[in-house]
Amino acid sequence: MNHPTPKVPVPTLERMATYLACLTDLNEKQVQTISSADMEQMTNINAAQFRKDLSYFGEFGRPGIGYSVPELAGRISTILKVDREQPVLLAGAGNLGSALAGYPALRRENFHIVAAFDTDPDKIGSRLWDLDIHDIAQAPAMNRALNAKIGIIAVPAAAAQGVAETLVSAGVTAILNFAPVSLRVPAGVAVRNVDFVQEMAVLSYHLAG
Amino acid sequence: MNHPTPKVPVPTLERMATYLACLTDLNEKQVQTISSADMEQMTNINAAQFRKDLSYFGEFGRPGIGYSVPELAGRISTILKVDREQPVLLAGAGNLGSALAGYPALRRENFHIVAAFDTDPDKIGSRLWDLDIHDIAQAPAMNRALNAKIGIIAVPAAAAQGVAETLVSAGVTAILNFAPVSLRVPAGVAVRNVDFVQEMAVLSYHLAG
Structure with a gap:
């Protein structure tokens, strides 16, 4: 993460998103109340950790009663700003971009890919799902109307830095980067990297023999 | 990560994979020697951190000279066990599974998806790229010959736990899980989770307003 004043630890934010996913499920099942021990069982995250994570954001739950599922889900949604529709620009319309644009869970959590871009002349002008x-190069002009603050980079490594700069000039301040490169971005632009090869290499290290 | 004796911190392993990706590029460009300051510039990881990470694994580099690129790349490859072909089972032949199976960087780093599985009768029997x-349900029988230790789970959340159990019974000891659920696995089985919605939610938190 690049961010000027990261008050809340990033692992706490990651766990908050996990709690929310769990609470959303419970809400759909009409569960009304849960304890931190219930949460531990569902998320495999220690109950004390759960309580500590919540404490960054105020007072939650009632001693001896537990947490109201709809209330806690609502408050975490507001904290993570996923309670509102969030337009997203997708850069890269290859296999991965297609998988992301077609991923129903993103839309369910209010992340709405509103425009798809590529650098490949063979792809430009064709369709990606309903986009x-x-x-x-059109991203800055188009984003004046779309006003997306989040961008996804799913282009090859060699193109990623240039694409990041174009997205930032279009007004994007948060980037999910799938290209296996370290992006250089201005202060105030948040970047999270997902690197499949890195994930596999860490798993590989843990293999026996 | 679930692992009985995690001696080396996971963030160190993640950075080792980043160093290796960088060194592999340099090697292809025939660069012979680099300094920790060069590495910092390329990876955005502090030079002192780089030296500390390497120190978990022994002595590297020579004072005043730097690091031999081919030697360091080779040693990190061996440490991460990516110096050998690693067969991988893919569970989930949807959009994401297709993107992973068609991702050239995995193959380049010796991760070879050798079999694709699904639970959807409409998909079973059809093709995913060349697979x-x-x-x-056939994974345990098939893996007696394939002997893959790494599995990728790219199935919907509701199917993921059952698929994980099948992969473990097939002999898989390391799982890259894309389903947004906490998998319960036996001790000794390593799991890494990639959750796109969680990544987006952490970015969303950092948006202004």
């Missing part, structure tokens, strides 16, 4: 694929 | 899609 037209535009030239990445 | 036949098999019923996940």
Whole structure:
């Protein structure tokens, strides 16, 4: 993460998103109240850790009663700002971009990919699900109307830095980067990296023999 | 990570994979020697951190000279066990599974998806790139010959726990899980989770307003 004043630890934020996913499920099942021990069982995250994570954001739950599922889900949604529709620009309309644009869970959590871009002339002008694929150079002009603050980079490594700069110039301040490179971005732009090869290498290290 | 004796911190392992990706690029460009300051510039990881990470694994580099690129790349490859072909079972032949099976960087780093599985009768028997899609129930029988220790789970959340148990019974001891659930696995089985919605929620938190 690049961020000027990271008050809440990033692992806490990651766990908050996990709690929310769990609470959303419980809400759909009409569960009204849960304890921190229930949460531990569902998320495999220690109950004390759960209580500590919540304490960054105020007072939650009632001693001896527990947590109201709809209330806690609502408050975490507001904290993570996933209680509102969030437009997202997708850069990269290859296999991974297609999988992301077609991923129902993103839409369910209010992340709405509103435009797809690529640098490949063969892709520009064709379709990705219900989206037209535009030239990445058009992102700044198009985003004046779309006003997306989040961008996803799913282009090859060699193109990623240039694409990041275009997204930032389009007004994006948060980037989910799937390209296996360290992006250089201005202060105030948050980046999270997902690197499949890195994940596999860490698993590989843990293999016996 | 679930692992009985995690001696080396996981963030160190993650950074080792980043160093290796960088060194592999340098090697291809025939660069012979680098300094920790060079590494810092390329990876955005502090030079002192780089030296500390390496120190978990022995002595590297020579004072005043730096690090031999081919030697360091080779040693990190061996440490992460990516110096050998690693067969991988893929569970889930949807959009994400297709993106993973078609991702050239995995193959380049010696991760070889050798079999694809699904639970959906409509997918079983069809093809994913150059692979036949098999019923996940066949994984234990098929893996007696394939001997894969790494599995990727790219199935919907509701199917993921059952698929994990099948992969473990097939002999898999390391799982990369894309389903947004906490998997319960036996001790000695390593799990890494990649959750796109969680990543987006952490970014969303950092948006202004």
